[in-house]
Amino acid sequence: MKQRLVVVGNGMAGARTVEEILARGGDFAITMFGDEPYGNYNRIMLSNLLAGVEDEAGIFLNDLSWYADNGITLHAGTRIERIDRFAKTVYTADGTPTPYDKLIIATGSSAWVPPIKGIRLPGRGYHQGVFVFRTLDDTRAMIRYAREHERAVVIGGGLLGLEAARGLQNHLDHVTLLHAASHLMNAQLNERAGKTLQRIVEQKLGIEVVVDATTTEILGRHAVTGVRLSDGRVIACDVVVVAAGIRPNSQVAADSGLVVERGIVVDDQMRVQDEDDIYAVGECAQHRGQVYGLVAPLWEQAKVLADHLTGADPDAAYHGSRVATKLKVAGVDVASMGLQLPEREDDELLEFAEPGKGVYSNVVIRDGRLVGATLVGDTRKAAFLMQAFDLGLPLPEERAELLFDLGGPPAEVSPAEMADDAQVCNCNGVSKGTICATVTAGCKTVGGVMDKTRAGKGCGTCRPLVQRIVGWATGGEVEEDPAASWYVPGVPMPKPELMAAIRRHELKSVSAVFATLVPGGTEDAKSKMGLASLLKMMWGDEYIDERDARFINDRVHANIQRDGTFSVVPQMKGGVTTPAQLRRIAEVAEKHDVPMVKLTGGQRIDLLGVPKEKLPQIWADLDMPSGYAYAKSFRTVKTCVGSDFCRFGVGDSTALGIALEERYQGIEGPGKMKLAVTGCPRNCAEAYVKDIGVVAIDGAKWEIYVGGAAGAHVRKGDLLATVSSAAEVVQLTGRFLQYYRENGNWLERTYAFVPRVGIDKIRAIVVDDAQAIAADLDAAMDAAIAAYRDPWRERTDPVTPGQFRTSLPLTVLPRVPVRA
Amino acid sequence: MRPLGSVHDIPVGEGRAYAVDGEMVAVFRLRDGSLRATSAVCPHKGGPLADGQIDLRQVVCPLHLNAWDLTTGCSLSGQPEVTVYPVRLDGDQILLGE
Ligand code: SRM
Ligand SMILES: Cc1cc2nc3c(=O)[nH]c(=O)nc-3n(C[C@H](O)[C@H](O)[C@H](O)COP(=O)(O)OP(=O)(O)OC[C@H]3O[C@@H](n4cnc5c(N)ncnc54)[C@H](O)[C@@H]3O)c2cc1C
Numbered sequence: 035m036k037q038r039l040v041v042v043g044n045g046m047a048g049a050r051t052v053e054e055i056l057a058r059g060g061d062f063a064i065t066m067f068g069d070e071p072y073g074n075y076n077r078i079m080l081s082n083l084l085a086g087v088e089d090e091a092g093i094f095l096n097d098l099s100w101y102a103d104n105g106i107t108l109h110a111g112t113r114i115e116r117i118d119r120f121a122k123t124v125y126t127a128d129g130t131p132t133p134y135d136k137l138i139i140a141t142g143s144s145a146w147v148p149p150i151k152g153i154r155l156p157g158r159g160y161h162q163g164v165f166v167f168r169t170l171d172d173t174r175a176m177i178r179y180a181r182e183h184e185r186a187v188v189i190g191g192g193l194l195g196l197e198a199a200r201g202l203q204n205h206l207d208h209v210t211l212l213h214a215a216s217h218l219m220n221a222q223l224n225e226r227a228g229k230t231l232q233r234i235v236e237q238k239l240g241i242e243v244v245v246d247a248t249t250t251e252i253l254g255r256h257a258v259t260g261v262r263l264s265d266g267r268v269i270a271c272d273v274v275v276v277a278a279g280i281r282p283n284s285q286v287a288a289d290s291g292l293v294v295e296r297g298i299v300v301d302d303q304m305r306v307q308d309e310d311d312i313y314a315v316g317e318c319a320q321h322r323g324q325v326y327g328l329v330a331p332l333w334e335q336a337k338v339l340a341d342h343l344t345g346a347d348p349d350a351a352y353h354g355s356r357v358a359t360k361l362k363v364a365g366v367d368v369a370s371m372g373l374q375l376p377e378r379e380d381d382e383l384l385e386f387a388e389p390g391k392g393v394y395s396n397v398v399i400r401d402g403r404l405v406g407a408t409l410v411g412d413t414r415k416a417a418f419l420m421q422a423f424d425l426g427l428p429l430p431e432e433r434a435e436l437l438f439d440l441g442g443p444p445a446e447v448s449p450a451e452m453a454d455d456a457q458v459c460n461c462n463g464v465s466k467g468t469i470c471a472t473v474t475a476g477c478k479t480v481g482g483v484m485d486k487t488r489a490g491k492g493c494g495t496c497r498p499l500v501q502r503i504v505g506w507a508t509g510g511e512v513e514e515d516p517a518a519s520w521y522v523p524g525v526p527m528p529k530p531e532l533m534a535a536i537r538r539h540e541l542k543s544v545s546a547v548f549a550t551l552v553p554g555g556t557e558d559a560k561s562k563m564g565l566a567s568l569l570k571m572m573w574g575d576e577y578i579d580e581r582d583a584r585f586i587n588d589r590v591h592a593n594i595q596r597d598g599t600f601s602v603v604p605q606m607k608g609g610v611t612t613p614a615q616l617r618r619i620a621e622v623a624e625k626h627d628v629p630m631v632k633l634t635g636g637q638r639i640d641l642l643g644v645p646k647e648k649l650p651q652i653w654a655d656l657d658m659p660s661g662y663a664y665a666k667s668f669r670t671v672k673t674c675v676g677s678d679f680c681r682f683g684v685g686d687s688t689a690l691g692i693a694l695e696e697r698y699q700g701i702e703g704p705g706k707m708k709l710a711v712t713g714c715p716r717n718c719a720e721a722y723v724k725d726i727g728v729v730a731i732d733g734a735k736w737e738i739y740v741g742g743a744a745g746a747h748v749r750k751g752d753l754l755a756t757v758s759s760a761a762e763v764v765q766l767t768g769r770f771l772q773y774y775r776e777n778g779n780w781l782e783r784t785y786a787f788v789p790r791v792g793i794d795k796i797r798a799i800v801v802d803d804a805q806a807i808a809a810d811l812d813a814a815m816d817a818a819i820a821a822y823r824d825p826w827r828e829r830t831d832p833v834t835p836g837q838f839r840t841s842l843p844l845t846v847l848p849r850v851p852v853r854a
Numbered sequence: 855m856r857p858l859g860s861v862h863d864i865p866v867g868e869g870r871a872y873a874v875d876g877e878m879v880a881v882f883r884l885r886d887g888s889l890r891a892t893s894a895v896c897p898h899k900g901g902p903l904a905d906g907q908i909d910l911r912q913v914v915c916p917l918h919l920n921a922w923d924l925t926t927g928c929s930l931s932g933q934p935e936v937t938v939y940p941v942r943l944d945g946d947q948i949l950l951g952e
C-alpha cells in the first residue's frame with residue numbers, strides 16, 4: 035500500500051512542498067487540510083488584489099481541479115485541531131480522524147494583533163471597522179468595507195502595512211500609516227533608508243505617515259470612529275487595518291506535544307525535533323533559531339523536504355536562508371540584504387543618499403565580501419548585489435561600481451554570467467537554471483515560460499530579467515506569444531496579416547470580420563473598437579459603420595465622465611480663439627448650466643458634466659466643430675504665439691499649427707495623435723514631447739520631431755527631418771501619420787511605435803521614399819481627409835434610435851463635485 | 855411581467871436603459887436577435903452599463919472596462935455580480951420579468 039502523507043495547511047508552503055514531491059515522482063496517498071475554503075492562492079498577490087491591479091481569478095496557484103488531477107484528497111475549509119503522535123492520526127474539530135504515515139505541518143502564520151483597548155468586542159471578535167490583512171477573506175471584507183468609508187488608519191509600517199496603506203488608497207480618500215518605531219520597515223532598513231522611503235510614500239503616494247506612534251485605544255461605540263495614540267493625539271478614521279506583525283500558527287502543534295519555541299522547531303531535514311514522521315515547513319517552522327516571513331526561504335525548505343521524503347536526495351539538508359529581498363513596496367522599489375549598517379570597526383561602508391529624489395543606497399563590505407546592502411528608490415544594481423551577497427563573489431576594486439555605473443560593466447547582469455542557481459524571481463523562487471530548463475524542454479515564449487515556472491508572476495520586478503534569460507536561452511530565437519502580437523485580443527492575427535485577410539475577403543464591417551476570421555465566428559466586445567478603427571482607416575467611405583462596434587465616446591462624440599455625463603470640447607484650431615467665439619461658449623455654458631468650464635492642457639475649452647440627452651442641443655447652440663477630445667484620433671495642435679508677436683519667434687507657428695489642424699482634424703488612428711508647433715527652440719508649445727512636434731529654427735527652417743510624449747511616458751521625439759517650408763511640414767506630417775495608421779498596433783502611441791520601428795527606417799520610408807510608397811501614403815491620407823465630416827452634425831438626425839437617450843434615468847451615481 | 859416597448863428602440867448590438875418600478879434596468883439586444891437585461895448601474899462604481907459594449911456573452915462597462923456575463927450576471931473581472939432579469943420578446947414587444 036502507498037504511504038499515507040497528510041499535510042496540514044494548504045497555503046504557499048504546504049502546496050509547494052506537495053508540488054515538489056510530485057515533481058520527484060513521490061508515490062504517496064496525499065491528503066491535505068486547509069483552514070481556508072479555497073485551493074492554494076498566491077498570498078503575496080493579496081496586495082495587488084487590494085490595490086485593484088489583479089482580480090481574484092488571477093491569484094490562484096492551484097485551483098481545485100489541480101488537486102483532483104493529481105489524486106490529492108483536499109479538505110478545504112477544514113481545520114485540524116489535534117495531532118495524536120502516538121496513534122499517528124490527526125483530528126478535525128468534529129473529531130473525524132485521519133491516519134498518516136508521514137505528516138507535514140505547514141500552518142503558516144496569523145496576523146499579530148497588539149492588545150489595544152477597544153480593538154475587540156467581547157464575544158464579537160474585532161470591533162466593526164477593524165481588519166487584519168492575511169487571507170483572501172480578510173482582503174475581501176476590507177475592500178467591501180473600505181469602499182463605503184472614507185478614512186483609514188493602518189497600524190504598522192512594515193512591508194505589510196505599507197502594502198495595505200497603498201492598496202486602501204484605491205478604495206477611499208484618506209490613509210494614515212502609524213508606525214511604532216522611528217522609521218518605516220525598521221526590520222529591513224536603517225534609519226536613513228527608512229526616512230527616504232517615508233518621504234516617497236508621503237510625497238508621491240500621499241499617504242500620511244506618523245512614526246513613533248503607539249496606538250493605545252480604538253475609539254467608537256458601534257463602529258470605529260478613530261484611534262488614540264499614547265501622546266493623547268486622536269486620529270479620526272472609520273477603518274483600521276492592523277499590520278503589526280505575524281505570529282507562527284504553532285498552537286495546535288504545541289497542544290499536541292511537539293517542541294515549539296517561537297515556531298515549531300525543526301532540524302536540517304525539516305523534521306520536527308524528536309519526531310520520526312512529522313515535518314514542518316514555511317512560516318510556522320523554526321530552523322536554527324530563525325523563523326521566516328517571506329516566501330523565498332520556504333521554497334528552499336520545500337525542495338529539501340521533498341528531496342528527503344521521496345529519497346530523491348538522501349543528503350538533502352537545509353542550512354537556513356540568507357534573506358535578500360527585492361520588492362516593490364507600495365510601488366517603491368526596495369532591495370535589502372544582510373546588514374543594514376557596519377557592525378565592526380573595519381567593516382567598509384559605501385553610502386549614497388539623495389533624499390530629494392527619493393533615492394538611498396548603501397553596501398557593507400567585510401573582508402572583501404558583500405555582507406549587506408540596501409537600495410531604496412532605484413534597484414537597478416540589485417541583481418548583481420544579490421548574487422554577490424548569495425555567492426560571495428569577488429567585488430570590483432573600484433567599490434563605487436557596486437552602486438553606480440562608471441562606464442564600466444553594464445548594470446544589467448548578463449544572463450551568460452549568471453550562475454545556474456542564481457535566483458531570478460524572488461517572489462516565486464525561480465532560478466536561472468529552471469528557466470533555461472523550461473526553454474530547453476521546448477517552451478520558447480516568454481509568456482509560456484512565465485506560466486510554467488511562475489517566474490515574473492509575483493511582484494513583477496524581475497520580468498525584464500526573465501525576458502533576457504529566455505532570449506539568451508533560446509539563442510535569440512524567442513518565439514513571440516501569439517496573442518501578444520494580435521492586433522485585438524479576439525481575432526488571432528497580427529495587424530499585417532489581419533489587414534491582408536480583410537482585403538482578401540473584402541470585409542467591410544466588424545461583424546463580417548468576426549464571422550470570417552474568428553474560428554466559430556465568436557464576436558468579442560473588447561475587440562470591436564480596434565476593428566472599427568482599422569476598417570474605417572482601410573475602407574474610408576465603403577466602411578460599413580455598425581454603431582455597436584463603437585465605444586460610447588464614439589457613438590455620441592463626447593468623453594464619458596465618471597458619473598455618466600459627458601464633456602464637450604469644441605475645436606479651437608491651434609489654440610487660437612476670438613472674442614465672438616468666447617462669448618458664444620460663455621452663453622451656451624450659462625444657458626445649459628454647465629457645471630464646469632475649464633481650459634484644457636490641449637489649449638481649448640472644455641464644458642464638463644453635460645448629460646447625454648443635452649449634447650445635440652449644446653452642439654447646435656455652439657455651432658462649432660468637434661474638437662475630437664474623446665476619440666483615438668488626431669486631437670489638437672498646440673501652438674505658441676510665434677513670429678507675429680513674440681520677440682524671439684523665427685517662424686509663424688500659429689499659422690502652421692492652424693493649417694495642420696484644419697487639414698488633419700478628426701483622422702482616426704491606433705492611438706491619439708497630438709501635435710504642436712513652436713516658433714523657436716525655446717519650445718513654449720512643448721513640441722519636443724508631442725506625437726509630432728514642429729520647431730521653427732533660424733534660417734526659415736522647420737524641424738519635425740516624431741514619437742515624443744509627456745503623458746504616462748515622457749520621451750523626447752526623434753528628429754525626422756529638417757525642412758525649409760511649411761508646405762513640406764504639412765506633407766511629411768500627413769505621410770508620417772498615414773504610415774503610423776497603417777502600421778501602428780491598436781492603442782500603440784507614437785512614443786512606442788517610433789522606437790519599435792526605428793527612426794532610421796521611418797525616415798527612409800517617409801522622407802526618402804525608400805520603399806516607393808510615399809505616393810500611396812499621401813493618396814490614402816488625402817482620401818481620409820476628403821471623407822471628414824464633423825460628427826457633431828449628427829445632432830440634427832440621430833443615426834440610431836435613442837442615440838442620445840440617457841442611460842441612467844434616475845440619478846444614483848456619485849456626483850462629480852461642482853466647482854463654482 | 856412588464857412591457858417595455860418596441861425592440862426597435864434598441865439598435866442591434868447596443869443597450870438602452872429603462873426605469874421599471876423605481877429600478878433602472880439595462881436591456882441589450884444581442885446580434886443574434888436575443889435580449890438580455892441587467893441592472894443599469896454598474897456594481898463597480900455606478901457606471902451606465904447600457905452605454906457599454908457587448909457581444910453574445912458579456913457587457914463591458916464604459917467607465918473602467920470591467921466585464922459581466924450577460925446571462926448569469928457573474929463578473930468576468932473579479933467584481934461583485936450584477937443583477938440579471940428575465941426578458942423576452944413577444945412579437946416586437948420587449949417583456950421584462952417572469
Ligand atoms: C481634458 C484634459 C485635462 C485638462 O483638463 O486639461 C484631459 C482629460 C483626459 N485625459 Fe488626458 N486630458 C488632457 C490633456 C492631456 C495631455 C496634454 C496635451 O494633450 O497636451 C496629455 C499628455 C500628452 C499625451 O497625450 O500623452 C494627456 C495624457 C493622457 C493619457 C496618457 C496617454 C499616454 O499614453 O501617455 C490618458 C490615458 C489614455 O490615453 O489611455 C489620458 C486620458 C484622459 C481622459 C480622456 C481619461 C478618460 O478616458 O476619461 C480624460 C478625460 C476627462 C474627461 O472627463 O473629459 N490623457 N492628456 C486635457 C484635454 C486636452 C484637449 O484639449 O484635448
Ligand atoms: C498581504 C501579504 C503580502 C505579502 N507579500 C509578500 C512579498 O511581497 N514577498 C514575500 O516574500 N512574502 C510576502 N508575504 C508573505 C508570504 O505570503 C508568506 O511568507 C507565505 O504565504 C507563507 O507560506 P506558508 O505556507 O508558511 O503560510 P500560509 O500561506 O499562511 O499558509 C498556511 C495555511 O495553513 C492554514 N492553516 C493554519 N492552521 C491550520 C490548521 N490547524 N488546520 C488546517 N489549516 C490550517 C491557513 O489557513 C493557511 O491557509 C506577504 C503576505 C501577505 C499576507
Ligand code: SF4
Pocket residue numbers: none
Ligand atoms: S490626469 Fe487626465 S486622466 Fe488623470 S484625472 Fe486628470 S484628466 Fe483624468
Ligand code: FES
Pocket residue numbers: 896897898899900901902915916917918919920
Ligand atoms: S463603474 Fe463600471 S467598471 Fe467601473
